[in-house]
Amino acid sequence: MSQPPVPDGAVWIAGDRIRAVGRWPDLKPARPARVVDLGEVLVLPGLVNAHCHLDYTDLAGCLPPPRSFTDWIKHITRAKDRWTVEDFRRSWLRGAQMLLRSGCTAVADVEAVPELLPGCWNGTPLRVISFLEMTGIRARRDPRQVLAETLAVLERLQHPRCSAGLSPHAPYSTRPELLRMAAQEARRRGLRLTIHVAESEEEFAMFRDAAGPMYDWLLRHERDMQDCGGVSPVQHLHRTSCLGANLLAVHANCLARGDAALLARHNVTVVHCPRSHRYFGHPPFPWQRLLRARVRICVGTDSLASVRGQGRCRPELSLFDELQELQRTQPWLSPIRLLRMVTLEPARALGLQGRIGELVEGAFADLTVLPGAGVRSARQAWEAAAAHEGPVESVFIGGVRVWPTSPRA
Structure with a gap:
């Protein structure tokens, strides 16, 4: 929400906080041991x-x-x-x-x-x-x-x-x-x-x-x-x-x-x-x-x-x-x-800027994941996210997946 959408994006989570946000190729050399590929999705702040x-x-x-x-x-x-x-x-x-x-x-x-x-x-x-x-x-x-x-x-x-x-x-x-x-x-x-x-x-x-x-x-x-x-x-x-x-x-x-x-x-x-x-x-x-x-x-x-x-x-x-x-x-x-x-x-x-509501370094790793198939531009990303209806793909709070309660196959 505080910068343009990042194509091929990645969120690096350490503990319950975000350590870095950027393009996957840029974060890839420093990636941690565990990588979760969410597929063709839109990842936005909770x-x-x-x-x-x-x-x-x-x-x-x-x-x-x-x-x-x-x-x-x-x-x-x-x-x-x-x-x-x-x-x-x-x-x-x-x-x-x-x-x-x-x-x-x-x-x-x-x-x-x-x-x-x-x-x-x-x-x-x-x-x-x-x-x-x-x-x-x-x-x-x-x-x-x-x-x-x-x-x-x-x-x-x-x-x-x-x-x-x-x-x-x-x-x-x-x-x-x-x-x-x-x-x-x-x-x-x-x-x-x-x-x-x-x-x-x-x-x-x-x-x-x-x-x-x-x-x-x-x-x-x-x-x-x-x-x-x-x-x-x-x-x-x-x-x-x-x-x-x-x-x-x-x-x-x-x-x-x-x-x-x-x-x-x-x-x-x-x-x-x-x-x-x-x-x-x-x-x-x-x-x-x-x-x-x-x-x-x-x-x-x-x-x-x-x-x-x-x-x-x-x-x-x-x-x-x-x-x-x-x-x-x-x-x-x-x-x-x-x-x-x-x-x-x-x-x-709520006085929680920098901690929730945006994907930035130091913020809580609270993420909402939406379907993203077919999204090819920043404009399409904004429009698709705002037009979403129904349950979301998944939700993370403090880096832990809390919806659905178990990862989908």
């Missing part, structure tokens, strides 16, 4: 999913079609209330397996059930950054208590491959005090922060106009609405000191004038989830405004609770499926840009 909810994988197709975004929130809340921790665990692991077979090697996952960790981390070879979700509105809990409990969980989580961050859920579901304190604590500890923001027109109306279905629903549930009126959701994050280079702002579909510039000024990364966007029928994603402002944009899968299947086929968590949706709706996006939004850009957003 994909990086910038936003996911592995917990909700098994909710695919279980929710009735929503009449509104607020309606969907009610449906998923009721569905989650019926699940046990074991239900969430099965769902999490099934989602992780879907990501693996579709070429993903790292995922920024919002974790609503911290009891699953670190057990689920040990149940997958994926590199997982679990963003511990915080709300507190529904239970009317004190923001200090919510944050203290989350930090206690975070401090117990030590893992050689996985890590954690903080996720105040969204401006509408989180008190301003919790947003402010979480942002301050994330900066102090050097943590990444992820927040759903400006996802729907209902959320936008709630903050700008102090009106609309979401405003009315939360008011009935005794949410303090004094933070609503006169600002956009992005501006609300700004006044609670959440905007910064460590923030992944998920969705950002509904922006007021100046919001894109505000995000750019604070080096915020925006994560777009194309299939979820289509599911809700949100307003067109503000591509041009964000790109003109030079905001980094990544792609995520979101959860399968907000993705429709094709025909009778249940949907899968797949970044390649997200790229297919983008090619259908935004054909002007180049294959290079598409692939960078699921490799290099999310790696940078």
Whole structure:
């Protein structure tokens, strides 16, 4: 992703890291004892999913079609209330397996059930950054208590491959005090922060106009609405000191004038989830405004609770499926840009540049292998990779083949 495609390429792996990348004839004299010829394939960095909810994988197709975004929130809340921790665990692991077979090697996952960790981390070879979700509105809990409990969980989580961050859920579901304190604590500890923001027109109306279905629903549930009126959701994050280079702002579909510039000024990364966007029928994603402002944009899968299947086929968590949706709706996006939004850009957003998302010396040996028969040029390589559908040929994490679990004959 950081240099042109290499024909007749080779990746030299030492331990769990890449030692060199180049043409096979150039690396051949110094090759190690064991050589694996993958055949006529495309080798690219393992994909990086910038936003996911592995917990909700098994909710695919279980929710009735929503009449509104607020309606969907009610449906998923009721569905989650019926699940046990074991239900969430099965769902999490099934989602992780879907990501693996579709070429993903790292995922920024919002974790609503911290009891699953670190057990689920040990149940997958994926590199997982679990963003511990915080709300507190529904239970009317004190923001200090919510944050203290989350930090206690975070401090117990030590893992050689996985890590954690903080996720105040969204401006509408989180008190301003919790947003402010979480942002301050994330900066102090050097943590990444992820927040759903400006996802729907209902959320936008709630903050700008102090009106609309979401405003009315939360008011009935005794949410303090004094933070609503006169600002956009992005501006609300700004006044609670959440905007910064460590923030992944998920969705950002509904922006007021100046919001894109505000995000750019604070080096915020925006994560777009194309299939979820289509599911809700949100307003067109503000591509041009964000790109003109030079905001980094990544792609995520979101959860399968907000993705429709094709025909009778249940949907899968797949970044390649997200790229297919983008090619259908935004054909002007180049294959290079598409692939960078699921490799290099999310790696940078997560503070993992040089370690994941690109094939460079010193990076983890995380590789995705795609069919490559018939590819004869750099342009064809980019196009074939961006257009891939279905399971991949194989996946390596830390130099170990993890998909399929045994080498194919």
